[in-house]
Amino acid sequence: MMDLKLPDIDYAALAPILVLFGASVLGILVEAFVPRKSRHLTQLVLGLLAVTGALVAVVLNAHDRLVTAGEAVAVDGPTLFLQGSILVLAGMALLLIGERTVQRGGAFVAHAAVTVGSPEDHRQAADSEGATEVYPLTLFAVSGMLLFVAANDLLTMFIALEAFSLPLYLLCALARRRRLLSQEAALKYFLLGSYASAFFLFGMALVYGFTVGAGGTGSGGGVDFGTIRTAVTDSAASEVLLFGGLALLSIGLLFKIAAAPFHVWTPDVYQGAPTPITGFMAACTKVAAFGGLLRVLHVAFSGASWDFTPVLGVIAVLTMLVGAVLAVTQTDIKRLLAYSSVANAGYLLVGALVLSRDGLSSTMFYLVAYGFTVLAAFGVVTLVRDADGEATHLSRWAGLGRRSPLYAGIFTFLLLAFAGIPLTSGFTSKFAVFGAALDAGQVWLVIAGVLTSMILAFPYLRVVVMMWLSEPGESTPTVSLPGGLTAAALMIGVVATLVLGVAPAPLLDLANGAAEFVR
Known part of the structure; x- marks a missing residue:
């Protein structure tokens, strides 16, 4: 009988992953044993500490x-940079999630199992x-x-995908x-996400079959990235399974x-989900x-970049065009931000398709810059x-600048950052990504990016004009005074958007x- 050799694990x-997972389990115990009146503060402090x-x-x-855990997890520069980015943005999202002063009880329902529209539902709302x-x-x-960005094989990546999706x-x-809108959004996200997970699994099976045919390892095949890279680079086997x-x-x-x-879930989910969760998804999930x-x-x-770059390039152009054009037609601010996403x-994707150091670094910078801005928005x-x-209906935002000039000004600044106006992080991040693409000879992607950015500026400026140049009506809402948590999140997002636009060099x-x- 062969002796089982356990993998070496560098704990x-x-x-970072173990700390978060342990805090998650501890949070469940808090739900079981801490009195209800003390849970919110306990959970918030636990989350921020974790x-x-x-x-x-x-x-x-x-x-x-x-590479550790049986070559399942890779800890390198991109892993650590992206893990740090996720944690900083998650901390900012926790501030929004923990806010309880803007709305009594916060943005979340007390008992999800209560029938929608019942007297108990109205009472708890x-x-x-x-x-x-x-x-x-x-x-x-x-x-x-955190595990997803560190995964070094497809199986670990799938497990991590489900771990943060569920x-x-x-x-x-x-x-x-x-x-009802929230539950509809969750159901759509779950069903379409399940299909996407199934596609990922089928793809993993085909890639494994390709490595087996290519003799990727001594045992015949594998789904770790080293085996796949060797099979893609050195194999003369049929590429049908690979592609x-x-x-x-x-x-x-x-x-x-x-x-x-594959974006059709985005506007409905962004609109229906609790807004702090929408921000969390827009930043951390991306x-x-x-x-x-x-x-x-x-x-x-x-090793197959010459084969997949044109296809993914077309998808990048289609994504930019669909997002920009459909954002113009939106009448809900959350749906507008969804198509902006x-x-x-x-x-x-333009940066991701530049398989060089500049392409990788500019994409990672863009992710951080966009995360701060979208969470603040x-x-x-x-x-x-x-x-x-x-x-959230855009007509309700007319004249908002007259009633709440401070927060209308903040939102204007964030929209200008989305539009890529100089001295904002949106400009520097787009400049970095498009510059890397130009250096790689992907001129057509840069042209598409610039043109769609011009289209996308229109809905942003339309909101700005509505807030500042329209007269407030009876239906114009007020801006609630933010609690300390929301104020802190806004300050972090606005300062980061400005600093990364004025002095992006350190990041x-x-x-x-x-x-x-x-x-």
Whole structure:
């Protein structure tokens, strides 16, 4: 009988993931044993401490370049940079999730099982403290994201994908108001996400079949990225399984980044989910999904770049065009930001397709810059309210600059950043990505990016004009005074958007220094 050899595990390298996972489990115990009145503060403090502790672990691992856990997890520059980015953005999202002063009980329903529209539902919408289960669910999602960007084989990547997707499906259904819309969003996200996961699994099976036919390892095949890279580079076997597998894998990943034509879930989910969760998804999920896509393209399939670059380039152009054009037609601010997210996924794909150090570093910089801006934007959305909750229809924002010039000014600045106006992070991030694409000879992608950016500026400027040049009407909502948590999140987002636009060099240098995968 053969002796079973256990894999070597570097627990220090896995510390950020373990800290978050341990805090998630501890959060469940808090739900079971801590009195209800004390749960919110306990869970919020636990979540912020866990994120801080995991971030400290990432910093302590800054010089690690290794593969551990049986070659399932790679800890290298991109892993640590993206993990740090996810943790910082998750901490900012936790501030929005933890806010309880803007709306009594917060943005989340107290009892998700209560029948929608029943007297109990109306009572809990008005008086009850919001569900605190959102904190361990959020931490579970973040721990899955940290594993996703570090995964060094397709099986680990799939497990991480499900680990952060399943909590998000639940979180989308927990809105305090407009519960039917929230539950519809969660159901759509779950069903379409399940299809995407199935495509990812089928793709993994085909890639494994290709490595078996190519003799990728001594045992015949594998799904780790080293085996796949060797098979892609050295094998003379038929490439049908390779391209079929890569296509199906790409569908699963493109769904998560909301690239066209796999973006159809995005506007409905962004509109129906609780706004803090929408911001969390727009920032952290996008960083995690692109982190996985970058590793797949740069490490596993870099030898097939001449074959997949034109196809993914067309998808990038389609994504930019769909996001920009459909954003023009939107009448809801959350749906507008959803299509803006789709367009930005296209810009990020331009950087991801540049398989060089500059392409990788510019894409990672863009992810961080966009994450800060979009979280701050959704933070402002949580403040514009009327008696029925958040006022998200664009007609309700007319004249908002007259009633609340400070927050209208903040939102204007954030929209200008989305549009790529100089002295904002949106300009520097687009400049970095398009510059890397030009250096790589992808002129057609840059032209498409510039043209769609011009189209996308129109809906942003339309909102600005409505806020400042329209007279406030009776239906114009007020802007609630933010609590300390929302104010802190807004300050972080606005300052980061400004600093990364005026002085981006430190973060660009950090991204460039981290832009090398361990192979």
